[in-house]
Amino acid sequence: MAKKRKSGTGTVRQRSDGRWEGRVVIGYDDSGLPKTKNVLAKTKRECQEKLRQLTESMVGRNDRKVKPDMLFGDWLCYWYETHSKPTLRASTRNNYENVIHNHVLPEIGKIPLNKLSQNDLQQFYGRLKKNGRKRLTEQYGAGLSDRMVRMCHAVCRSALERAVRDDLLRTNPAIGCKLPPKKAKEMQVLDREELQKFLIQAQADGYYELFLLDLCTGLRRGELIALQWEDLNFETGVLTVNKQAYTVNGELQIIPPKTKASMRKLVLPPAVLAVLREYHRKVDSRWMFPSPVKADRPITPGVARRRLQTILERADCKRVRFHDLRHTFATLALENGMDVKTLSAMLGHVSAVTTLDIYTHITGDMQRAAAASIDRSIGKAEPREETEPERKGIVDFQPYVGKKR
Structure with missing residues (x-):
């Protein structure tokens, strides 16, 4: 069975350049802002080992209460490590870390938490939809998919909702943002033939x-x-x-x-x-x-x-x-x-x-x-006669038996 990483052991992700990056909150400064450190490695295993050594070397954590004027990016990392990550599956953690590090932090991470507005978020989602894709742009275009834009919103909204619960914000600016419509994937089924x-x-x-x-x-x-x-x-x-x-x-x-x-x-x-x-x-x-x-x-x-x-x-x-x-x-x-x-x-x-x-x-x-x-x-209604479509037989179907691939 897959083992869950414990809260406080940091995050590991693969960067666009192929290297692996590990990041962990090592404490808080005098203003209550989280301080992070990162390690880089060529392989995931090497990165995990470096991150383990880093976390074991950490002493004297300062768990002061975070403040309303901290940067949204710092709050987002704190929220993820403390409140979100311990409850997520490995695959979901991977998706969250991709959203946080590749999209949210570079775009709106430097805005103070208590200054982040609905308009900031709405413009952020618009930029994602227009040119937010980081790779495979020739194949899929410059913009992120509707699903990924909605996921970025979901992460931001959850983090901001926790800020409201912790009395850092009065209201959640993510509520009321206009999002791309949620589209269900078309269902297809195989017929009997x-x-x-x-x-x-x-x-x-x-x-x-x-x-x-x-x-x-x-x-x-x-x-x-x-x-x-x-x-x-x-x-x-x-x-x-x-x-x-x-x-x-x-x-x-x-x-x-x-x-x-x-x-x-x-x-x-x-x-x-x-x-x-x-x-x-x-x-x-x-x-x-x-x-x-x-x-x-x-x-x-x-x-x-x-x-x-x-x-x-x-x-x-x-x-x-x-x-x-x-x-x-x-x-x-x-x-x-x-x-x-x-x-x-x-x-x-x-x-x-x-x-x-x-x-x-x-x-x-x-x-x-x-x-x-x-x-x-x-009602004594007469049943309508419907001509059943002729079904094609498959008795002559011969399976492909060439070289398997």
């Missing part, structure tokens, strides 16, 4: 069991990758989901899920269980889907994503994200009569409301079909 072609190709490529299990359970990518054989009871067919995998700075981390609802038990269909039982005989690893190159490690999220795209291309299916396989499972489950509450529990959602919000378009179609059925039963 595509599903069959996809699974035929997945079997030819040696990834049938991984994608079959995902399409029959709706597991998140990280949950699927983190599965071990001890999580599956072959006698009862119960699969326990109690961890997830993700990558931070190129390192694979295995940690518990974010919410209690994500810790769940799923009963697998007998046919799927039979496939996994046969597959288990061929796998010499504690991981259900082990890495082909690293001993005693599962495949990485990146490998799973790339393999998905290769199989979709070879099967002549539309390009979908890994998360769309989860949407495909949910769509098929609803269309085949599964109730929303049961589906919500299987997906690991906090409540059925979340499931309804995501799949409103599907449940809406189901409600219209139910209303039409009631109308025919009670």
